[in-house]
Amino acid sequence: MNIVKKVPTFKSGNFVFSAKFNDEKDSEIAKKFVDVLVAFESIKYIPILPNMASQIEEELIKKSIFSTAAIEGNSLTQEDVDKIVEDKKTNFSKERFVKEIQNLKTAYNIIKDINVLDTKTEITQDLIKNYHKIITDRLESETNIPGQYRNTKVIVGNQAHGGTNVPPRIFEDIKNLMEEFVSWINSQEILEMHPVFRACIAHLSLALIHPFGDGNGRTSRIIEAHILKTAGYRFVYTMLSNYYYKNIDEYFITFSKVLKNKDNDISAFILFYLKGILESIKTIRKKIYVIITELSLQTYLLYLKKTNKISQRQYVFLSIMLDTNKEVTEKEILEDINLKLIYEKLSLRTLQRDLKFLLEENLLVLNKETQKYKINFFVLNERWIKPEDNNNGNI
Secondary structure, three states, X not given: OEEEEEXXXXXXXXXXXXXXXXXXXXXXXXHHHHHHHHHHHHHHOXXXXXXXXXXXXXXXXXXXXXXXXXXXXOOOOHHHHHHHHOOOOOOOOOHHHHHHHHHHHHHHHHHHOOOOOOOOOOOOHHHHHHHHHHHHOOOOOOOOOOOOOOOOOXXXXXXXXXXXXXOOOOHHHHHHHHHHHHHHHOOHHHHOOOHHHHHHHHHXXXXXXXXXXXXXXXXXXXXXXHHHHHOOOOOHHHHHHHHHHHOHHHHHHHHXXXXXXXXXXXXXXXXXXXXXXXHHHHHHHHHHHXXXXXXXXXXXXXXXXXXXXXXXXXXXXXXHHHHHOOOEOHHHHOOOOOOHHHXXXXXXXXXXXXXXXXXXXXXXXXXXXOOEEXXXXXXXXXXXOOHXXXXXXXX
16 A cells, blocks of 8 residues: 655645555555454354443443543543443542543544444544544643644654654644645545555544644544444444553554654554454454353353253342352352342251252352352353253243
8 A cells, every 4th residue: 555645834844644554465464454354254243232232332432431531641540430421420639531531421422323334434624623622622721722723833752652743833734734634534545445444544644733732642543433433343443542552652652653754654553553453353252252151141041940950049049140240159148238138048058059059060160269159151162952951942
């Protein structure tokens, strides 16, 4: 891929929009991209109930909001962020950090509600400005006006991450570059690229222009997420900020590598980004498999109860263990707010018999070091239901 566009500026020389990277068949980027496509196919058609999909998406959005804010210095914890996103009452002293989280929640909810699959979705200046306005709304700043391009000098980066950079510094240059950016990112040659690459290039280009007084990183990552979501990459769009945060040093260093590359080659950032997508998909796949396993286990436990292979008491006990994913000792069972109700009027011997039976049936597993019991999530991998035992298929 070798799409490069040079745009002259009044004060900063030529600005380069680049989609130049090594995508030859045997290149590392080409191989990683194939891995991404194969991995995404593995989750794209997994049957999952809408409410479960929404639950996963909301959980991932919370993590993404925490990560994209943390990259920019927000010191709230993931637990703090979860409370704010869930609109729970909070009493944090750092009001600005709370507003940042609330703004990001609004932005991600807009993306979450996008339903149309459009790999050629248009990125406009109004779209970018609107996201920026949402992201920086109510955040007082001497250098930033929400939704408006800056007319001040900014310095980006630091020596620890490859050095500093001064993006275009005057309003006329920024205005012109943003016009050129939307023209370029919506051009036929860029639209013909796979949306995974287009999203990455949009993120990189916006970050290098740095058009606003504040919130540039968050806005760039939101535009990346917007393109991925409209292209049908559900869940994935919420995960990349987590990857960037976990690999924050490499994230900033790859920006520096792109800036220092005299051939305008952006391969370093593309490869870093593809690794992030692949890691994100693997994490999502695990989450989906856990949910499917839990649903299957719920159905299996109901089958065991209906066929009298476990008692009603054992069914309730296992259902609570499954719903809460608890690991408990025998003593803790008798103290747990939910589990103790099952056995409080029964003898300790009854509990011990149940535990022994459920272990023998592989429905529970016991950690011999901690003496804690937990549900055996792999029981369905270890056991086949015989056709003659499954009530004619009506589980």
